[in-house]
Amino acid sequence: xxxxxxxxxxxxxxxxxxxxxxxxxxxxxxxxxxxxxxxxxxxxxxxxxxxxxxxxxxxxxxxxxxxxxxxxxxxxxxxxxxxxxxxxxxxxxxxxxxxxxxxxxxxxxxxxxxxxxxxxxxxxxxxxxxxxxxxxxxxxxxxxxxxxxxxxxxxxxxxxxxxxxxxxxxxxxxxxxxxxxxxxxxxxxxxxxxxxxxxxxxxxxxxxxxxxxxxxxxxxxxxxxxxxxxxxxxxxxxxxxxxxxxxxxxxxxxxxxxxxxxxxxxxxxxxxxxxxxxxxxxxxxxxxxxxxxxxxxxxxxxxxxxxxxxxxxxxxxxxxxxxxxxxxxxxxxxxxxxxxxxxxxxxxxxxxxxxxxxxxxxxxxxxxxxxxxxxxxxxxxxxxxxxxxxxxxxxxxxxxxxxxxxxxxxxxxxxxxxxxxxxxxxxxxxxxxxxxxxxx
Amino acid sequence: xxxxxxxxxxxxxxxxxxxxxxxxxxxxxxxxxxxxxxxxxxxxxxxxxxxxxxxxxxxxxxxxxxxxxxxxxxxxxxxxxxxxxxxxxxxxxxxxxxxxxxxxxxxxxxxxxxxxxxxxxxxxxxxxxxxxxxxxxxxxxxxxxxxxxxxxxxxxxxxxxxxxxxxxxxxxxxxxxxxxxxxxxxxxxxxxxxxxxxxxxxxxxxxxxxxxxxxxxxxxxxxxxxxxxxxxxxxxxxxxxxxxxxxxxxxxxxxxxxxxxxxxxxxxxxxxxxxxxxxxxxxxxxxxxxxxxxxxxxxxxxxxxxxxxxxxxxxxxxxxxxxxxxxxxxxxxxxxxxxxxxxxxxxxxxxxxxxxxxxxxxxxxxxxxxxxxxxxxxxxxxxxxxxxxxxxxxxxxxxxxxxxxxxxxxxxxxxxxxxxxxxxxxxxxxxxxxxxxxxxxxxxxxxxxxxxxxxxxxxxxxxxxxxxxxxxxxxxxxxxxx
Numbered sequence: 001x002x003x004x005x006x007x008x009x010x011x012x013x014x015x016x017x018x019x020x021x022x023x024x025x026x027x028x029x030x031x032x033x034x035x036x037x038x039x040x041x042x043x044x045x046x047x048x049x050x051x052x053x054x055x056x057x058x059x060x061x062x063x064x065x066x067x068x069x070x071x072x073x074x075x076x077x078x079x080x081x082x083x084x085x086x087x088x089x090x091x092x093x094x095x096x097x098x099x100x101x102x103x104x105x106x107x108x109x110x111x112x113x114x115x116x117x118x119x120x121x122x123x124x125x126x127x128x129x130x131x132x133x134x135x136x137x138x139x140x141x142x143x144x145x146x147x148x149x150x151x152x153x154x155x156x157x158x159x160x161x162x163x164x165x166x167x168x169x170x171x172x173x174x175x176x177x178x179x180x181x182x183x184x185x186x187x188x189x190x191x192x193x194x195x196x197x198x199x200x201x202x203x204x205x206x207x208x209x210x211x212x213x214x215x216x217x218x219x220x221x222x223x224x225x226x227x228x229x230x231x232x233x234x235x236x237x238x239x240x241x242x243x244x245x246x247x248x249x250x251x252x253x254x255x256x257x258x259x260x261x262x263x264x265x266x267x268x269x270x271x272x273x274x275x276x277x278x279x280x281x282x283x284x285x286x287x288x289x290x291x292x293x294x295x296x297x298x299x300x301x302x303x304x305x306x307x308x309x310x311x312x313x314x315x316x317x318x319x320x321x322x323x324x325x326x327x328x329x330x331x332x333x334x335x336x337x338x339x340x341x342x343x344x345x346x347x348x349x350x351x352x353x354x355x356x357x358x359x360x361x362x363x364x365x366x367x368x369x370x371x372x373x374x375x376x377x378x379x380x381x382x383x384x385x386x387x388x389x390x391x392x393x394x395x396x397x398x399x400x401x402x403x404x405x406x407x408x409x410x411x412x413x414x415x416x417x418x419x420x421x422x423x424x425x426x427x428x429x430x431x432x433x434x435x436x437x438x439x440x
Numbered sequence: 441x442x443x444x445x446x447x448x449x450x451x452x453x454x455x456x457x458x459x460x461x462x463x464x465x466x467x468x469x470x471x472x473x474x475x476x477x478x479x480x481x482x483x484x485x486x487x488x489x490x491x492x493x494x495x496x497x498x499x500x501x502x503x504x505x506x507x508x509x510x511x512x513x514x515x516x517x518x519x520x521x522x523x524x525x526x527x528x529x530x531x532x533x534x535x536x537x538x539x540x541x542x543x544x545x546x547x548x549x550x551x552x553x554x555x556x557x558x559x560x561x562x563x564x565x566x567x568x569x570x571x572x573x574x575x576x577x578x579x580x581x582x583x584x585x586x587x588x589x590x591x592x593x594x595x596x597x598x599x600x601x602x603x604x605x606x607x608x609x610x611x612x613x614x615x616x617x618x619x620x621x622x623x624x625x626x627x628x629x630x631x632x633x634x635x636x637x638x639x640x641x642x643x644x645x646x647x648x649x650x651x652x653x654x655x656x657x658x659x660x661x662x663x664x665x666x667x668x669x670x671x672x673x674x675x676x677x678x679x680x681x682x683x684x685x686x687x688x689x690x691x692x693x694x695x696x697x698x699x700x701x702x703x704x705x706x707x708x709x710x711x712x713x714x715x716x717x718x719x720x721x722x723x724x725x726x727x728x729x730x731x732x733x734x735x736x737x738x739x740x741x742x743x744x745x746x747x748x749x750x751x752x753x754x755x756x757x758x759x760x761x762x763x764x765x766x767x768x769x770x771x772x773x774x775x776x777x778x779x780x781x782x783x784x785x786x787x788x789x790x791x792x793x794x795x796x797x798x799x800x801x802x803x804x805x806x807x808x809x810x811x812x813x814x815x816x817x818x819x820x821x822x823x824x825x826x827x828x829x830x831x832x833x834x835x836x837x838x839x840x841x842x843x844x845x846x847x848x849x850x851x852x853x854x855x856x857x858x859x860x861x862x863x864x865x866x867x868x869x870x871x872x873x874x875x876x877x878x879x880x881x882x883x884x885x886x887x888x889x890x891x892x893x894x895x896x897x898x899x900x901x902x903x904x905x906x907x908x909x910x911x912x913x914x915x916x917x918x919x920x921x922x
Contacts, residue, residue, distance in 0.1 A: 086452045330460040333608045337463040408459060411466035 014063060024063050027051050047382035050390070055082035058406045058413060060390055068390040069417050071405050075218060076250045079277040079407045080325055087280035090321035091314060100312035109316035116323055117289050120259055122268035127295045129288045130311025134249045134275030135163030137286035138212070140305055141271045142167040144290060145210035145243045147297045147304070153208045155242075157193040159396045161219035162212060162247055171212055173219075173396050193217060194226045199233055203240040210270075211237055212245040215261035221377075221400025222361045222368030230265045243270040243294050249286075253277040254326040254407055256364035257335045264363075270294045280322040285315030326407070335407050338414055339364045342405060345418045349425055356429040359400075367403040368394065369425075373432050377401035383424035383431070389417060454627055457579060457614055461550040464609035465577035469547050473531040475605060480572050482604035483597050484522035487565045490596055491515045494561045497589040502557060504739020509682035510561065517562035522569045530574050530875050542880035547575040551874060554624045558685040558738070560586045564593045568611065572601065574874030579612045581627075583620040591615075658691045658838045659797040659827070660811040663790050663819050664698040670835070671813035672706035678837020680711070680758035680780045683741050688809060689839045692764075692800070693784040694793040700786045704761075711758035712782075713742065719751045720762045720773065723781060728772035733779070742780040767796055790819055797827045809838045 014021040021027045028051065031040040043049060050068070054061040058081050060068040073079060080087065094109075101107050114128035129144065131137040142154055156162065156171040163169070169177045170188040177183040189208070191198040202208065211233060216222050237244045246269035251261030253274065258264050260272060271294055275286030297304045309315075325331060343362050346369070350357045359370030371377055377393035380401050384391050394400040405417065471479075491514035499507040533544035553567045564580065571578045582590045591613065598611045616623045662671050679690045695703050708714055715723070726749040727737050737745055742760050746753040751760070759780040762773045766785070773783045787793045797810055810829035814820055824832045 089452070325456065328456060330457050330609070330612070334460045334463050336608065337460075337467060341466075408456070410459065411462055 024049075024051060027063065046378060048385045048390075050385070057081040057083075058409055066388070068385070068388055069413065069420070070390050071403055071417065072390050072392045073404050073406060074281070075276050076253065076255055076404060077276040077279065078281040079253055079255060080280060080322060081406055081408055082281060084280055084282075084322075084325070084408075086325060087282055087318055087321045091280070091282050091318050094314050094317035098313040098317065100309060100314060103306060103308055103310060107311070107313055107316075109313040109320070110311045113287075113311075113316040113319050113323075116320060117274075117287060120323060120327060121272060121289045122260065122263055124268045124291045125272070125289045126292045127290050127298050129290065129295070129298070129305065130316075131275070131286040131288070131307055132284045132309040132312065132315070133163075133165075133286050134273070135165030135168045136307065136310065137249075137273045137275050137288050138162045138168035138171070138247065139165045141245045141273050141288045141290075142171070142210060142212065143305060144271065144288065144294055144297065145245065148294045149209040149241060149243060151207055151209040151242075152187050153189060154187065155189045155191060155199070155202045155208050155211045157213055157217060157220075158190045159193070159220040160190065160212075160214070160217060161396065162214070175396065193220070193223055194229050196229065196232050196236070200236050203236055203242050206240050206242075208240065208242045210243040210245050212247060214247040214249070215251040215256075215265070216361075216363055216366050218250040218366075218402065219394055219396045221370065221394035221397035222363075222366055222402065224361050224363060225265075230262070231267055234267050234269065237270075245269065245271045245273060247273045249273060249275045251363075251366055253322070254331055254335055254364075255366055255404070257332065257339060258364075259327060259332075261363070261366070277326075278319045278322060279315060280318040283312070283315040283318040284309070285312065285319050287311070287319075331407055335365055338405060338407075338409055341411075341414055342367065342418065345422075349418075349422045352422075353425060353429055356433070357425055361400070365405050365407065367405070369401040369403050370399055371401070371428075372399075374399060376428070376432065379428040379432055380425055383427040384421065387420045387424045387427075389420050389424065391421075451627065454614055454623075457612055458550055458552070458627075460609045461577040461579050461612055464607045464612075465547060465549050465575070467607035468575050468577060468610055471531070471575060471605075473529055476531055476573060476575060477526060479601050479604040479606045480522055480526065480569055482600045483572065484518050484565075484569055486596050486600035487518035487568075487593075488515055490593070491518060491561075494589060494593050497592060498561050498586070501586060501589045502739065505558075505682040505685045506741070510559070513559060513562045513682065513686065514565060517565045518569070521566055525569060525573055525871050528573065528871060530871055533880065543877040544880055545574075545875040546878050548874050548876060550577045550579060552579050552581060552624060552627060554581045554620045555583070555586060555590050557583065557586045559682065560590050561593050562686075564590060564597070568597050568601075570871040571874055572606075572610070573871040576874045577610050577612075579614055581614050581616055581620045581624055583616055583618075587615060657800050658688065658809050658811065659800050659829075660690045660693050660838070661790070661793040661797060661813070661823065662693060662695045662699065662703055663793065663812070663814045663816065664696045665815040665819065666699070666813035667815065667835075668699055668703050668706045669709075672703060672710040672712075674813075674835070674837045675782075676707060676710040676712055676758050678839045679782050680742065681837070681839045683739050684778055684780045685739050686839055690782055690811065690837070692767075693761075693782060694787050694796050695784060696790060696793065697786050697788050704784075707761065711756060712761045713746065713751075713753040713757045713759070714761045714763065715751065717763075719760075722749045722751055723760070723762060724772060725749075727779070727781075733772070737779055740779070745779060745781070767799060790822075794823060794826050797823075797829075809833055811836070811838050 014023070014027070021030075028040060028044065028049070050060075051063045052060055053063045058070050058078075060070045060082070062068070070078060070082070098109060101109070110130060117128050118125050129140050131140055145154070146152055154167075154171055159173050161172045161176075163172070164176060166182075169180070169182045170184040174183045189202050191202050199211070203211070213230070213233070215230065216224060234244045246260070246262040248260050248262060252272070253259065255261065255277075256264060262269055262272065268291070270291050272289040273286070274289065278287065279285050339362070342365075343360070346360050346362070346367070350360055356372055356376075357369060358372045359368075361368035361370065369377070369380070371380060373379070375393070375398040377398050377400050381391055381393050391404075392402050394402055403421075405414065409417070492511040495507055495511035495514055498510055499505060530545045533542060535542050551571050553571070556563055568578060580590065580594050582594075594611065594613050601611060602608070660675060662668070675690055675693065681689065704714060727734050727745070737748075740748075742757045743753055743755065746757065746760060753760070759782055762781060762783045764771065764773065764783045764785045773781065785796070787796060809831050810823070810827040811833045812820060812823045813835055814823070820834055
């Protein structure tokens with residue numbers, strides 16, 4: 001074993017200093033043995049035998065050297081690109097002074113980030129509670145809602161996804177909760193998305209602590225909320241003493257063209273949950289931004305929730321740099337340019353494939369492409385991978401491909417992305433329509 | 441479209457601004473000729489309308505130069521400039537008349553403009569018009585000494601261009617806290633910048649002239665056939681214009697022996713103070729003590745300079761004239777053009793005058809213009825053929841080359857561009873600098889070439905669409921039934 005970490009000099013050189021492999025096959029084999037056999041095999045079978053090696057800006061490289069344009073971005077973790085230079089610089093500098101810190105004490109970086117998050121949020125937000133990942137932050141928000149309302153029941157939408165931790169898991173689809181015996185329909189009620197009557201009915205008994213919703217449900221394939229849907233849900237919540245938690249893990253941080261997606265809907269939620277992209281893709285951190293009504297426990301018993309890694313100070317620095325970049329007017333306007341160009345081109349692609357690409361769900365750079373096949377997005381994903389683009393299907397609606405371009409993409413990269421995407425959509429269509437391998 | 445200001449000068453922040461500019465230029469490339477003209481017209485009209493207000497603000501902020509002259513220059517550099525340059529169509533493909541070759545213009549992308557402190561407003565106007573006509577995007581780099589007026593001017597241009605349909609981010613401003621030229625030099629080392637434009641005098645208070653980045657010399661020949669009264673008055677007007685803050689002004693007079701005496705009389709009548717040898721020494725000692733111009737004198741009028749160095753002059757003196765014995769390289773008065781101080785040399789004849797002008801062109805880094813006062817067609821032709829200036833001005837002051845508020849000739853402006861290779865080269869603000877003409881080969885008989893439209897066609901009023909808010913989401917967007 002070598003003492004220094006070394007970037008391999010060529011795709012076939014898999015000696016990284018602290019570890020080495022003789023071939024990609026060896027990596028995949030050991031991955032199956034020591035890590036996750038099913039997941040490893042799934043991706044190989046799905047035509048995406050990806051083992052990440054180098055990465056920079058919006059490019060990923062397989063260990064074979066194959067280059068991919070990343071429009072999955074780990075759900076927005078890499079909104080600003082992989083290893084964004086500004087964030088890297090901030091984290092490197094932070095490591096000369098800070099470490100994770102001690103969660104018990106007031107901290108320089110946590111306080112600074114909390115202030116910036118409050119300033120960035122819709123009006124009425126007063127406090128920030130930190131976690132280390134999205135699931136933890138969701139758990140914090142649900143615990144916080146239960147403490148504030150003294151109620152236990154949580155309402156979410158069918159096909160929701162809020163993470164895999166203790167309280168987050170039962171808010172989501174049973175595909176993830178049932179295998180671990182975590183589904184709990186008594187305390188975790190699910191209602192159809194965009195159905196106000198169902199929401200009203202679920203809250204009617206004044207026994208619901210919180211409604212939690214992604215502003216645009218990602219894993220469900222980005223179905224867009226109907227006009228006034230979210231506002232009305234908030235009004236229903238207020239009528240029944242229920243708190244509204246906006247899960248902005250994927251829609252936050254300028255992805256919709258506003259810093260927080262909920263800002264487009266003209267109201268302030270009781271809590272905002274942010275994670276993924278907040279880290280700049282470099283150091284894990286998540287946060288709940290809460291208003292005074294919902295965060296009373298912070299004044300009554302500040303030790304009520306403890307997280308050793310929650311709000312680690314290095315993570316706070318990464319988040320401060322990320323928030324700074326995301327908040328710039330230049331970033332916001334660039335997002336609008338990118339969204340407009342991509343939307344226009346996608347509609348052209350749709351016009352050429354009206355029987356295949358049957359829906360484009362777009363809000364800024366939150367984009368879902370709906371195909372006329374129960375697993376259409378898996379086919380498109382495979383062909384996109386072959387053509388050098390990495391985009392993932394929506395696991396709870398595999399008809400829909402999640403298409404999440406980066407906030408800082410350049411015009412030439414967007415053009416290249418769209419050219420490759422058009423070709424992949426066409427190839428997938430031909431495969432599905434002509435070969436008819438899968439029953440349509 | 442609102443002005444974006446960036447307070448920091450880190451390269452990374454600048455890069456994000458330039459990235460946005462790339463998007464704006466990308467969008468702007470698809471605009472048709474009429475759309476481009478509409479934007480430039482709107483911008484030039486707004487600039488013209490604000491010429492006087494901005495001149496006042498500029499004068500108050502830098503406290504140098506002449507407010508009235510600044511206003512006049514602002515007017516020239518707005519509407520008149522726009523009208524002249526609009527004759528160029530830098531959008532549509534064309535057949536070159538000489539080669540019969542089809543060429544189509546390709547915008548060069550984003551241009552970084554380092555705003556000079558000596559004539560910031562006019563320079564902002566000229567750059568904006570030139571660069572937008574070429575369908576490029578602009579990032580103005582503004583230093584603190586001129587921040588208020590520059591920001592005001594740029595904000596107005598942004599508003600007018602935006603209202604006329606310019607894409608968001610087409611005109612941006614980047615504030616720097618230190619030397620803008622040095623920051624620009626750092627920026628151009630990076631491959632994310634296509635082109636940069638900068639005047640020489642980047643900083644008036646950080647003694648820019650001592651930086652000696654480029655020297656600019658404008659020799660002026662007055663031959664024996666010239667209308668001496670007119671020549672004297674024109675030279676004094678041009679040299680004293682805005683106290684010589686625009687570096688295109690006259691550097692040295694070369695006057696034929698036959699008319700030298702009469703010319704001195706005329707130029708004295710026009711407002712020049714002819715200095716004695718002793719007074720010339722005072723100038724050299726006080727102003728050029730280090731071999732370079734002391735920045736504290738920049739922008740002062742002739743009377744103020746004279747008083748500060750102990751040279752008695754009458755009220756109303758417009759320039760100080762320094763009779764020279766020869767063109768000595770180590771004499772700072774030879775070739776300087778940043779103050780209303782002008783060297784004058786008596787030459788035996790016209791041939792010698794031309795030889796001296798050529799000598800200056802070889803010795804000095806650049807000669808932007810050379811001026812001849814003459815009524816002889818032969819002299820004009822000979823002068824134009826032999827003096828290595830980039831433009832020859834006949835019987836007109838060099839600071840404007842005979843232009844006025846309504847008519848702008850093809851006049852070279854004092855600027856240089858720094859390309860991304862960081863290699864400096866001298867050129868001018870002609871909008872054609874910002875496009876690359878792409879040759880189109882093939883059998884042109886198959887084309888309907890009159891008129892040939894740009895392949896992207898015309899997009900009237902294309903702007904960044906309203907943000908994709910809930911109410912603007914396509915009504916036919918398909919929602920999933922849960």
